[in-house]
Amino acid sequence: MKRTLNLRNIGIIAHVDAGKTTVTERMLYYTGLTHKLGNVDDGNTVTDSDPQEAKRGITISSSAVSTQWQLNDQLYDINIIDTPGHVDFAVEVERSLRVLDGAIAIFCGASGVQSQSESVWMQSDKYGVPKIGFINKMDRIGADFEKTVQQIEATFGIQTLVLQIPIGSGDEFEGIIDIVSQKAMYWNTSDAGNTWTSQAIPDGYVQNAEEHRNQLLEQIAGYDDVFMEAFLEELPITEEMIHDAIRRITLERSAIPILCGSAFKNIGVQPLLDAVSRYLPSPLDLDTVEGYNPEENIQQTRNRNEDEVCTAFAFKVLTNKYVGTIAMVRIYAGSIIPGSFLLNPRTGKKERISRIIRIQADKMDEMSRAVAGDICGLIGVKNVTTGDTLTELNAPFVLEAIQFPDPVISLAIEPKAKNDEKKFGEALAKIASEDPSLQVKVDPQTGQTLLLGMGELHLEVRLELLRSQFGLDVNQGDPKVSYREQLTSTVTHREVFKKQSGGDGQYADISFEIGPRDDAEKGLLFINEIKGGVIPKEFISNVEKGFIQAMKNGVLLGYPVESMKVILFDGGTHEQDSHGYDFEIAAVHGFKAAAQQAGVELLEPIMIAEITCPEEFLGKITGDVNRRRGMITSIHESGQKQTVVAEVPLKETFGYISTVRTLTSGRGSVSLHMDSYKPVPQGILETIDV
CATH class of the missing domain: 3.40.50.300 (P-loop containing nucleotide triphosphate hydrolases)
Incomplete structure (x- = not known):
């Protein structure tokens, strides 16, 4: 103790x-x-x-x-x-x-x-x-x-x-x-x-x-x-x-x-x-750690001491060429010894802990036992990802997971050598498992593999990892911005979906109000105002699920919808032909029709650029910011240099680090971070590739 x-x-x-x-x-x-x-x-x-x-x-x-x-x-x-x-x-x-x-x-x-x-x-x-x-x-x-x-x-x-x-x-x-x-x-x-x-x-x-x-x-x-x-x-x-x-x-x-x-x-x-x-x-x-029991779906707490039921949180997963997967965990309660089994409630499977190590940067020290309070690495786990909770086999318990931001930039990539395709897929899966802010997708229209991340440097570093650690040479396209779409007004719409093809048919009838959210939150705000059971309760969740699915592809250029509010207030069913999936389809079709009426605008990610340079280069920097559709919010003295803080669209920041170095003869630096999404000016909208 x-x-x-x-x-x-x-x-x-x-x-x-x-x-x-x-x-x-x-x-x-x-x-x-x-x-x-x-x-x-x-x-x-x-x-x-x-x-x-x-x-x-x-x-x-x-x-x-x-x-x-x-x-x-x-x-x-x-x-x-x-x-x-x-x-x-x-x-x-x-x-x-x-x-x-x-x-x-x-x-x-x-x-x-x-x-x-x-x-x-x-x-x-x-x-x-x-x-x-x-x-x-x-x-x-x-x-x-x-x-x-x-x-x-x-x-x-x-x-x-x-x-x-x-x-x-x-x-x-x-x-x-x-x-x-x-x-x-x-x-x-x-x-x-x-x-x-x-x-x-x-x-x-x-x-x-x-x-x-x-x-x-x-x-x-x-x-x-x-x-x-x-x-x-x-x-x-x-x-x-x-x-x-x-x-x-x-x-x-x-x-x-x-x-x-x-x-x-x-x-x-x-x-x-x-x-x-x-x-x-x-x-x-801190006396306790809070979580919930996934089997009983109730909130629970555990004391942060060695005598409590074992509770560990995986905050990072590493791949080591000598020992395989290492799950970095914080032990909040209880203890772990090598050879023991722990439950992963997310998968419902047990994980055997073959070794416990204390990581000293790039070195590893063996541990015979890890207890509440320790941060250590677990070797032997197979299906653990960032955010998983590990606990004793007969005591399921889940800690709050980590929420990661959505990517704002993407690259189309492919292996240079055709016979590297299998190795390419395995390498991407490994680096994506280690970095939850990185996503790998296949473009359904072009079949290209897309690597999505948080910025130009982020993707550059991960591509270098493919080359250095996995020996893969990669072709890459130009970076592309991950835009968002946003409804501009609120409308009311009725959508009836019916289909008859022999035997049981398909039928769903929904009436709803759809428009922008009136708060600053993202995602779908779904409000159920159905009365009298005109749509059975078991189908309401299908309607919500359909709208969530529909938001993934907007009606303007096919980009995800940033946020949306839907009030479901009426509808109808057929005694034999209505099924849950019918209401999902009705919601998707209804969204596409109603969104056209409501009006849609395109949103682009806006970065906060913090440029530091000697005063003699200030004019060049501010002029360059203006050319990039940037808006300067402040200029202040920072030691012996001046710091310009500006809002600049992400699309205009590609290659910006090199530009700043050139403009300042190597004496300037720039830091970029994502701030918010804002509407794309009409003149720029026409130049955007889908």
């Missing part, structure tokens, strides 16, 4: 180039897991072990690694997941946060809060993950600690608890001041930051440090009743009392502790490890 109490399952989340991987590397080095400092620029980091990650200098796949940290007389086990910052791989962040207990949100001291910072923050809030903040890269020119803190508060609407302030910034960044202990900390460059000295606060920072400490104590008292009592009665305030109160506030997600440093310069990482141990939750800080 003590081991679980001292266990921390944490994720590293941030926008692109905030320094996530470097922070992770330093944490592994200072905890003694590695004996050499890895750097992204050198391509020798532990967590970015994939050749493409080393080549591109970005994290593509979330990596799990386990280490230990000693704080005072306690030893803490820390499972770290380093997640991608690039939005094309947001699914990696999503499924990692689903199984983590806490997170470190990293911000660049120079560029501050970026749009992708908001995306990963919202993902963590979705799963109620407590966080601590680390303002990294304080050695960068233009780094501004106070400004970044203000941005965090303004952007996320959360109070910060500043626990450290920097000594200098940019080239003059020397160390940090610990607000709780009121000590200045300086790291030794002679031993790569393994040791540091604590000294008196420099004269020029004494007043600022005192003000921050007074503010911190007042803030803590405002959030924590236990601390407030001691604070108001002016009792002695110990460092332990402060740390305990900050932990309670962090777990409640009332405020976020803020630390700072420079991972690249080896400054501030050890206090960050202390903060992870002190403030972020253990698996025991």
Whole structure:
């Protein structure tokens, strides 16, 4: 139990180039897991072990690694997941946060809060993950600690608890001041930051440090009743009392502790490890996990301890050339030993666990037993996919699955060699099983194989995987946008479907109102207002099923319908000829007829483009954005550069990364992420290929 109490399952989340991987590397080095400092620029980091990650200098796949940290007389086990910052791989962040207990949100001291910072923050809030903040890269020119803190508060609407302030910034960044202990900390460059000295606060920072400490104590008292009592009665305030109160506030997600440093310069990482141990939750800080019994269809809960019925959640599936399929799981309750059998309620089949491993990035350590709180890999499973729950054979239980976004871009692909077709199909099936945001479809009109994903980079990386891992050369077409269709008005329609071909016939009669939804949700809003049983209850679900099926192919250009509202209010049946499937057909036919009356518009995916460049190239960038039908929403200073934030149609962003580099002589960068769907202008509509 003590081991679980001292266990921390944490994720590293941030926008692109905030320094996530470097922070992770330093944490592994200072905890003694590695004996050499890895750097992204050198391509020798532990967590970015994939050749493409080393080549591109970005994290593509979330990596799990386990280490230990000693704080005072306690030893803490820390499972770290380093997640991608690039939005094309947001699914990696999503499924990692689903199984983590806490997170470190990293911000660049120079560029501050970026749009992708908001995306990963919202993902963590979705799963109620407590966080601590680390303002990294304080050695960068233009780094501004106070400004970044203000941005965090303004952007996320959360109070910060500043626990450290920097000594200098940019080239003059020397160390940090610990607000709780009121000590200045300086790291030794002679031993790569393994040791540091604590000294008196420099004269020029004494007043600022005192003000921050007074503010911190007042803030803590405002959030924590236990601390407030001691604070108001002016009792002695110990460092332990402060740390305990900050932990309670962090777990409640009332405020976020803020630390700072420079991972690249080896400054501030050890206090960050202390903060992870002190403030972020253990698996025991949440009492139960909620799910439902699929056999009885009732909600159930299980306690998060080793004595409970085994409950594990598969958040990632990997294919390893030596051991086959590995299901990465978070064990929420009970325990697992090698050789045991678990039930997969989705398939109804049992899975034999031949081995249990703890993954150390690209290495594997055998485990004789895994217990509640552990994140590990299961070898031997056959039919497990991302989002499956594994439980004891006689105790079916399902945890909430992960919802993945729909793809926004597609490519037609085929193997160059005709005799590679079987290998091609098997390889696509494998990479699609590992990446739930990737889809493989066959175009029913052309017979082409389509690869669908979250962005140009996403598809580029997966195609490179086909070449490097599976030895397949692939022909590819131009990228195509996944458009959506949308009804523009509400109409009423009656559809009668009848067919007689000897014997029992087919008959269904439905009257309904159809139009756009009046909320911001996607999909079908189906409202049943049938009275008097004119359509039997058992057929109502068939009507809904028919409309859901119909939405897959719109009437304008055949693209899926984004959202729709249907009110079924009347209808009729034939005593002998009516069947459930007849009502599905009636709904499909009725949709096609009614949609023409309602009017349909085409929607295109709109990307948020965040372009950073030196000021001298600003005119070129804004001009290029305008040429791409983009709308600039803001321009702000980001360190020594300018950042342009714009809404740009996805169709106009193909090849944009290369264009930005060309326009800025290689000194600019761009980050793209999906924002929303908006109507396509009439002039553009005529140029779109079906």
